[in-house]
Structure formats: structure tokens, C-alpha cells
Amino acid sequence: MADTADVIIVGAGIIGLSIAHQLLRRAKLRILVLEKGAALGEGSTGASSAVCRFRYTYDEMVCLARDGVAAYRNWSEFLGEAETTAGYQRLGSLWFTPLGGDWARGEAVRLRRLGVAAEVLDDVELSERYPALNTCLQAPDLESGAEHSCGPGGGRHLFEPDAGYVNPMDAANDLLRAVKAKGASVRFNTKVARVRARSGKASGVELATGEIVDSPVVINAAGPWCNGLSAPLRAAGAWEFTPTRIQIVHVDCPPGMRSRLPICADLTSGIYFREQLGSGQIIVGSLLESDEREAVADADDFARHHDNEFARLKLHALQHRLPGLRISSVRGYSGLYMVNRKDVHPVVGQTHVDGFYLVNGCSGHGFKLAPALGGMIARAITGVRDGFDTDVDPAFLAVNRTPLQLDLKSAMA
Ligand SMILES: Cc1cc2nc3c(=O)[nH]c(=O)nc-3n(C[C@H](O)[C@H](O)[C@H](O)COP(=O)(O)OP(=O)(O)OC[C@H]3O[C@@H](n4cnc5c(N)ncnc54)[C@H](O)[C@@H]3O)c2cc1C
Numbered sequence: 560m561a562d563t564a565d566v567i568i569v570g571a572g573i574i575g576l577s578i579a580h581q582l583l584r585r586a587k588l589r590i591l592v593l594e595k596g597a598a599l600g601e602g603s604t605g606a607s608s609a610v611c612r613f614r615y616t617y618d619e620m621v622c623l624a625r626d627g628v629a630a631y632r633n634w635s636e637f638l639g640e641a642e643t644t645a646g647y648q649r650l651g652s653l654w655f656t657p658l659g660g661d662w663a664r665g666e667a668v669r670l671r672r673l674g675v676a677a678e679v680l681d682d683v684e685l686s687e688r689y690p691a692l693n694t695c696l697q698a699p700d701l702e703s704g705a706e707h708s709c710g711p712g713g714g715r716h717l718f719e720p721d722a723g724y725v726n727p728m729d730a731a732n733d734l735l736r737a738v739k740a741k742g743a744s745v746r747f748n749t750k751v752a753r754v755r756a757r758s759g760k761a762s763g764v765e766l767a768t769g770e771i772v773d774s775p776v777v778i779n780a781a782g783p784w785c786n787g788l789s790a791p792l793r794a795a796g797a798w799e800f801t802p803t804r805i806q807i808v809h810v811d812c813p814p815g816m817r818s819r820l821p822i823c824a825d826l827t828s829g830i831y832f833r834e835q836l837g838s839g840q841i842i843v844g845s846l847l848e849s850d851e852r853e854a855v856a857d858a859d860d861f862a863r864h865h866d867n868e869f870a871r872l873k874l875h876a877l878q879h880r881l882p883g884l885r886i887s888s889v890r891g892y893s894g895l896y897m898v899n900r901k902d903v904h905p906v907v908g909q910t911h912v913d914g915f916y917l918v919n920g921c922s923g924h925g926f927k928l929a930p931a932l933g934g935m936i937a938r939a940i941t942g943v944r945d946g947f948d949t950d951v952d953p954a955f956l957a958v959n960r961t962p963l964q965l966d967l968k969s970a971m972a
Pocket residue numbers: 569570571572573574575593594595596600601602603604605606607608609610611749750751752780781782783784785788805806807893894895896918921922923924925926927928
């Protein structure tokens with residue numbers, strides 16, 4: 560292995576690969592991506608629902624989502640390759656909330672001002688477009704399963720027509736191919752034991768084998784394993800990143816509903832779901848902060864199955880929203896979010912160690928944001944602008960920022 564590089568990226572998840580690609584879009588650099596796994600998909604990226612939607616509390620996050628998703632929507636141009644595997648599945652995203660029509664109208668105006676397409680659907684319009692969806696805004700009692708009579712509706716629903724998803728492994732594989740074609744070296748089965756620094760400056764990494772690789776720039780894109788690399792240098796400051804177990808269940812989508820569902824964020828009962836086109840499945844996850852609290856001590860050792868109780872509650876909520884759904888078999892799994900406990904937003908940028916950068920704590924947002932965050936870091940390192948860059952001020956997510964103020968500290972923040 561070459562024992563020097565211009566930039567070392569630790570981790571070949573969607574974040575590490577996006578950074579590598581964004582660097583190579585603007586500069587000819589010797590980039591070394593080090594990945595401890597034998598293949599892609601070891602961490603959060605392999606488990607991701609990869610929903611690309613836009614509404615966030617902070618305008619800056621809306622813009623980062625808009626700019627990240629723009630890369631997925633123009634994937635071939637972004638990659639600079641005519642042939643790609645990943646394709647953006649534009650399903651639209653519909654919000655069911657008990658917050659009322661004024662909320663939906665206000666958010667639609669805000670999104671449009673920020674360059675994101677948004678509509679407000681009333682119950683009639685919603686039912687015409689998506690007849691399988693129940694418009695009721697009163698959640699059933701999921702715990703007791705008590706008899707529930709659906710309310711009369713009358714809601715106004717925020718709809719983001721450009722929302723969608725990408726198969727996360729297809730996207731990662733496309734990026735891997737693109738960065739290798741542009742000369743990056745990507746090493747699997749290569750664990751970084753520590754980041755090296757001299758006189759306050761990054762100087763490279765030491766591998767688990769004891770081998771040293773020198774570089775003036777090291778980027779921690781190690782997802783749920785990031786703490787082990789930053790802690791010895793106290794590089795994350797006061798931020799607390801917690802690997803957190805996140806469950807997903809999936810069920811078969813009846814043929815009559817296939818290709819006829821938007822992505823749904825159902826805040827009345829705390830679930831999101833989307834169809835997995837091609838496989839005929841519906842993937843269901845949680846929007847509740849209470850489901851983002853299961854800290855995992857060792858990111859290599861956690862329960863990878865789903866819990867029956869989780870499935871019971873979430874599928875009850877799903878059946879309320881899709882009354883025509885008959886569930887025959889339930890499958891599921893768990894992955895890890897790396898949650899930034901202070902404000903559930905990513906921490907991105909250079910640390911107090913010159914040349915050592917973090918892109919950590921991406922929680923449930925990291926897939927959609929990856930191209931934009933990659934561009935932010937690449938621009939900070941090279942000083943070169945690119946057509947896919949975000950215009951969000953890097954100070955918004957910087958390592959030395961103060962935590963953002965939020966009512967909801969979950970993936971829906
Ligand atoms: C169940 C689930 C659902 C999600 N749904 C969505 C969603 O709908 N929309 C969305 O935008 N985001 C979603 N996310 C979040 C998103 O997937 C993550 O934020 C994103 O994948 C993080 O990417 P990453 O590259 O930082 O981390 P990872 O994908 O975990 O990659 C980190 C890589 O670093 C490697 N590594 C770690 N330590 C070392 C080391 N010391 N040496 C070498 N290699 C190392 C690991 O093996 C791993 O491959 C979801 C996540 C999960 C788990």
C-alpha cells in the first residue's frame with residue numbers, strides 16, 4: 560500500500576464515498592479510502608431507508624436536503640458517468656400531522672421559498688391521487704388496540720412531489736466505481752486504529768496492522784464507529800455521538816397498491832413508510848424520538864433483528880393508514896443511526912486538529928444529505944467551487960457551533 564496520500568477518508572459509507580467523489584470532481588488528489596469491512600454496506604448505509612424528503616425545522620437543512628437530493632436526481636451528471644445503477648424513485652412525500660391546515664400551508668410556502676416544490680392537499684385531492692390512504696388524523700390507541708372510529712378528516716396535508724428514494728447500496732456502488740475510475744484507492748479489510756497528529760496537525764493514520772500512512776488531511780467518516788477515532792485527540796469537543804439501534808419492518812404490498820403510494824410521514828401515529836419498488840414490499844420505520852433511544856455500547860455487537868412489539872405497534876399504525884392492507888408475513892431488521900445527542904444534526908468540518916475533519920452524527924438524515932455534505936468538505940479542503948455545491952454556510956454544522964434549538968430531537972427534527 561502507498562504510505563502517503565493527499566487525503567485519507569476513514570469509512571466507505573455513503574458519506575466517505577461522497578466526500579471522495581466531491582474531492583475528485585474538483586481536484587486531482589491522491590485519495591485513500593480505508594474501510595474496515597470486506598465490502599460496502601457495513602454500517603448505516605447498508606441499512607438505510609434512503610428516503611429523500613425536504614421538510615426540516617431549519618431552513619439550512621431544507622437547503623442541504625434540496626442540494627443533496629439534486630445530486631441523486633441528476634445522478635449520471637453528478638457521477639460523470641453515462642451508465643449508473645442507482646436511479647432516483649420520485650414518489651412524492653405526504654405528511655399526515657395533527658398540526659392543522661395552517662401548518663401545512665405555512666410549510667408549503669416556506670419550502671417553495673427555499674426552492675423545493677410543495678403542495679397542500681385536502682382530503683378529497685388526497686383520496687383522488689392515493690385512494691388506498693386513509694385521511695383520518697386521529698391516531699388509534701396503538702398500545703391497547705382499542706376499537707377506533709376514524710375521524711371525519713378535514714385535514715390539509717403537506718405534499719412534497721419531488722421526494723423519493725434511491726437504493727442505498729446501488730448509490731454506494733456507483734460512487735465506489737466512480738471514485739476508483741478517477742484514481743482513488745479504496746482499501747477494504749483495512750481498519751484504522753488511530754488518527755495521528757503532530758504539533759496540532761493531522762499527519763496520517765495508523766492501521767490496525769501497525770502500518771503507518773502519512774497524510775496532511777484525514778476525514779472521519781466512520782459512521783457509528785466515529786468516536787474511537789476522534790476521542791484520543793478530543794476532536795469532537797463537547798459533541799456526544801451515540802450509536803443507536805433503529806428498527807425497520809417490512810411487509811408485502813398488495814398488487815393493487817403497488818406504484819400507487821407516496822412516501823408517508825405519519826406524525827399522528829409516529830411512523831413513516833415507503834414502497835420498495837420492484838420488490839413489492841412496504842418498508843416501515845419510526846418517527847418517534849422514543850424509538851431513537853436504544854444506545855448501543857459496541858457498534859459491532861447489537862441485535863440485528865426487529866422486536867415483535869415494535870412490529871405490532873408500527874403495523875397497527877400502518878393498517879390504520881392503509882385500511883386495505885392485509886398483512887401475511889412480517890420481516891425486519893435493525894441498523895444503527897449515529898445520533899448526535901445534543902441536537903440530532905450532523906457535525907461537519909475541521910476540528911481543532913488542523914487537517915482532521917469530521918462528518919459525524921448524521922442520525923436519520925445522512926443518506927439524503929451525503930452529496931451536499933461531501934461538497935461542503937471538499938470545498939473546504941480544496942477551495943474550489945462545483946456546480947452541485949450547496950450554498951449553505953458551513954458554519955451551520957461546524958464543529959465549534961453551539962447546538963441548534965429544537966422541539967423535536969428525532970429524525971423528524
Ligand atoms: C434503519 C436506517 C434507516 C435510515 N433511513 C434514512 C432515510 O430514510 N433517509 C436518510 O437520509 N438517512 C437515513 N438513514 C441514515 C443514513 O443511512 C446514515 O446517516 C448514513 O448512511 C451514514 O453514512 P456514513 O457513511 O456516515 O456511515 P456508515 O454507512 O456507517 O459508514 C461508515 C463506514 O466506516 C467504516 N469504518 C468505521 N470505523 C472504521 C475504521 N476504524 N477503519 C476503517 N473503516 C471504518 C464502517 O465499516 C462503515 O462502512 C437511515 C439509517 C438507518 C440505520
